[in-house]
Amino acid sequence: MREKNPIETLIDLMARLPGLGPRSARRAVLHLIRKRGALLAPLAEAMAQVAATARECLNCGNVSTGDVCPICADEARANGILCVVEDVADLWAMERAQVFRGRYHVLGGTLSALDGIGPDELRIPRLKDRLAAERVTEVILALNATIDGQTTAHYIADQLEGRVALSSLAQGVPIGGELDYLDDGTITAALNARKRF
Numbered sequence: 001m002r003e004k005n006p007i008e009t010l011i012d013l014m015a016r017l018p019g020l021g022p023r024s025a026r027r028a029v030l031h032l033i034r035k036r037g038a039l040l041a042p043l044a045e046a047m048a049q050v051a052a053t054a055r056e057c058l059n060c061g062n063v064s065t066g067d068v069c070p071i072c073a074d075e076a077r078a079n080g081i082l083c084v085v086e087d088v089a090d091l092w093a094m095e096r097a098q099v100f101r102g103r104y105h106v107l108g109g110t111l112s113a114l115d116g117i118g119p120d121e122l123r124i125p126r127l128k129d130r131l132a133a134e135r136v137t138e139v140i141l142a143l144n145a146t147i148d149g150q151t152t153a154h155y156i157a158d159q160l161e162g163r164v165a166l167s168s169l170a171q172g173v174p175i176g177g178e179l180d181y182l183d184d185g186t187i188t189a190a191l192n193a194r195k196r197f
Contacts, residue, residue, distance in 0.1 A: 007033070059130075061106030061123055063088050071095075077103050080137035084127065084156065086110055086144055094142065102140075105130065110148035111155055124156065131164055138165040145171055145189070 004012070007029065014025035032040040056062070057069035064070065071077060081102030085091050091104045107122045119125065130136060139160060143149040157166050172190025173182065182190075 060091075060104050061088070061108060061126075062091055062104060071103060077101060078134065080135055081140065082127075082130065082134070082136045082138070083140045083142050085142050086149065086152075090142065090144070100140075103134070107143075107152065110143065110146070110152040112148050119155065119159075122152075124159065127156070128159065131160070136164055138167060141166065141168040143168075145185075 011022070011025045011029050014020055014028055015022045017025075020028065032043065050065075053065040054063055055065070055067070057064050057072055058067050059072040060069060062069040062071060079102050081100075082105050083091075083094060083100055083102055084105045084107060085094065086107055086109060088106055091106055094100050094104070105123065105127050107124065107127075109117055109122055111117055111119065111122065127139075131139075139156075141153040141156060143153045153168060160166060170193055172186060172193050173179070179187065
């Protein structure tokens with residue numbers, strides 16, 4: 001069996017990325033090779049730098065290049081509101097919206113008895129520690145509307161009940177959504193969370 005050349009190895013590695021299959025990876029690699037000076041070399045340099053410096057924030061679990069991420073280091077965000085999310089991608093999605101100005105807590109997943117993931121495998125104990133240390137007055141449970149996400153939200157709510165104000169993100173019809181395309185659970189959640197017009 002012949003040994004793969006570096007281009008084939010790069011294609012195979014790129015094909016492992018979410019959203020890229022073998023065809024897309026080949027097209028991406030070919031484009032990078034064609035734009036070697038403008039894209040490939042800077043991309044390789046940036047990837048090497050991230051590989052050497054990226055780490056989890058010791059405070060919240062975000063990904064950063066220092067021990068504490070810029071969000072946790074920003075004193076203006078120490079407003080007593082903590083938003084709990086499942087993973088870093090959820091934190092980044094919240095930040096893209098540019099509406100939340102508090103701090104975050106990344107759990108690192110959800111509770112799952114089938115997968116053997118309990119509270120100690122997540123950052124739930126660290127969440128409890130942060131309440132007093134950061135004078136948290138409200139915890140927003142911004143967990144996905146899946147069975148595991150909602151189970152985790154209920155568990156955290158039980159653990160924090162009476163210690164802090166708890167809230168969760170609204171659920172229901174998305175902006176621009178059409179009722180005909182929504183599933184029954186979304187319509188039910190939207191109807192139950194209705195507000196005065």
